[in-house]
Amino acid sequence: MVEPANTVGIPVNHMPQLKDELDIVIPTIRNLDFLEMWRPFLQPYHLIIVQDGDPSKTIAVPEGFDYELYNRNDINRILGPKASCISFKDSACRCFGYMVSKKKYIFTIDDDCFVAKDPSGKAVNALEQHIKNLLCPSSPFFFNTLYDPYREGADFVRGYPFSLREGVSTAVSHGLWLNIPDYDAPTQLVKPKERNTRYVDAVMTIPKGTLFPMCGMNLAFDRELIGPAMYFGLMGDGQPIGRYDDMWAGWCIKVICDHLSLGVKTGLPYIYHSKASNPFVNLKKEYKGIFWQEEIIPFFQNVKLSKEAVTVQQCYIELSKMVKEKLSSLDPYFDKLADAMVTWIEAWDELNPPATAATAKA
Numbered sequence: 152m153v154e155p156a157n158t159v160g161i162p163v164n165h166m167p168q169l170k171d172e173l174d175i176v177i178p179t180i181r182n183l184d185f186l187e188m189w190r191p192f193l194q195p196y197h198l199i200i201v202q203d204g205d206p207s208k209t210i211a212v213p214e215g216f217d218y219e220l221y222n223r224n225d226i227n228r229i230l231g232p233k234a235s236c237i238s239f240k241d242s243a244c245r246c247f248g249y250m251v252s253k254k255k256y257i258f259t260i261d262d263d264c265f266v267a268k269d270p271s272g273k274a275v276n277a278l279e280q281h282i283k284n285l286l287c288p289s290s291p292f293f294f295n296t297l298y299d300p301y302r303e304g305a306d307f308v309r310g311y312p313f314s315l316r317e318g319v320s321t322a323v324s325h326g327l328w329l330n331i332p333d334y335d336a337p338t339q340l341v342k343p344k345e346r347n348t349r350y351v352d353a354v355m356t357i358p359k360g361t362l363f364p365m366c367g368m369n370l371a372f373d374r375e376l377i378g379p380a381m382y383f384g385l386m387g388d389g390q391p392i393g394r395y396d397d398m399w400a401g402w403c404i405k406v407i408c409d410h411l412s413l414g415v416k417t418g419l420p421y422i423y424h425s426k427a428s429n430p431f432v433n434l435k436k437e438y439k440g441i442f443w444q445e446e447i448i449p450f451f452q453n454v455k456l457s458k459e460a461v462t463v464q465q466c467y468i469e470l471s472k473m474v475k476e477k478l479s480s481l482d483p484y485f486d487k488l489a490d491a492m493v494t495w496i497e498a499w500d501e502l503n504p505p506a507t508a509a510t511a512k513a
């Protein structure tokens with residue numbers, strides 16, 4: 152039986168790592184009582200809450216947290232017509248939080264994710280582990296069979312090329328989930344009672360050239376290295392697909408990380424995922440994605456970005472052109488998505504103008 156950790160009594164760490172360089176982005180349609188359990192680990196950090204759905208609803212944020220909250224009216228006011236690229240009535244809206252943040256790092260978590268216990272019964276500080284993952288290099292060019300070589304008590308194994316041991320910068324840290332696993336609707340329907348009780352004590356770099364299904368519920372990334380590619384697509388209200396927001400972003404960031412020699416890690420930390428969303432509702436949202444992805448995956452596997460694409464924005468714009476050219480025949484949705492990818496970059500650059508010499512000096 153897997154249970155969340157009891158964090159009552161764990162003192163808040165008032166000097167946590169990257170306190171002023173990291174924002175926590177939470178998409179929500181609920182209240183945020185779940186933060187009580189995270190208080191010892193997250194209270195010192197700034198939250199960016201993206202309130203989805205009815206903007207007239209008031210979201211209760213527990214006392215003592217430092218936060219900014221954006222609802223749909225705010226998104227429309229800030230982005231104007233470009234707000235069309237931000238999904239409505241889908242957790243994909245969280246990417247607006249990535250765009251408005253001014254920090255180097257982002258940790259995003261769902262409001263039904265609680266603190267997990269490790270096998271010794273200790274409460275897992277997921278954010279601390281994500282920071283560890285992001286601050287140490289990745290090894291995408293050659294697989295280390297003893298997993299994370301930079302971890303205390305591990306190293307590169309015999310036969311690992313010394314020329315590759317410096318590794319590359321880590322752009323993304325993808326965490327996992329105890330209890331309710333992130334299964335697609337068909338799997339959820341077939342295995343409604345399945346719970347993930349297996350805590351695998353490992354962090355791995357996802358090898359270059361390999362795609363992966365990125366889940367957005369327990370995810371951290373270096374916003375300066377890969378932020379502009381973390382667009383969660385057009386999902387939810389008015390769109391033919393849902394629950395492929397994080398998947399789309401994961402495929403885009405992975406081909407760009409491979410191109411720019413950046414690392415993507417998966418494994419620790421675990422969170423405790425408490426709520427299974429309705430599998431029938433999920434099936435309706437997912438079903439087009441389930442057959443579209445049989446074409447989308449080969450598309451991403453064959454993406455070749457040009458050597459002129461040296462920034463994330465340039466890579467992303469190139470990618471949007473390939474989406475328009477090669478996926479629009481699959482469904483007109485991809486034509487719209489390709490345009491939204493461009494709008495996203497325009498909005499990103501508007502809110503995050505490149506530092507000029509003057510501003511850089513100030």
Ligand SMILES: O=c1ccn([C@@H]2O[C@H](COP(=O)(O)OP(=O)(O)O[C@H]3O[C@@H](CO)[C@H](O)[C@H]3O)[C@@H](O)[C@H]2O)c(=O)[nH]1
Nearest residue numbers: 178179180181203240241242261262263367368394428
């Ligand atoms: O319309 C909505 C629905 C939900 N949210 C917020 O988004 C997260 C995730 O919602 P929930 O936990 O109910 O759904 P899951 O199926 O468990 O989420 C997983 O599916 C992924 C695909 O979207 C998602 O990223 C995964 O985590 C909660 O915080 C809700 O409050 C929303 O903003 N708008």
Ligand SMILES: [Mn+2]
Nearest residue numbers: 261263426428
């Ligand atoms: Mn959930």
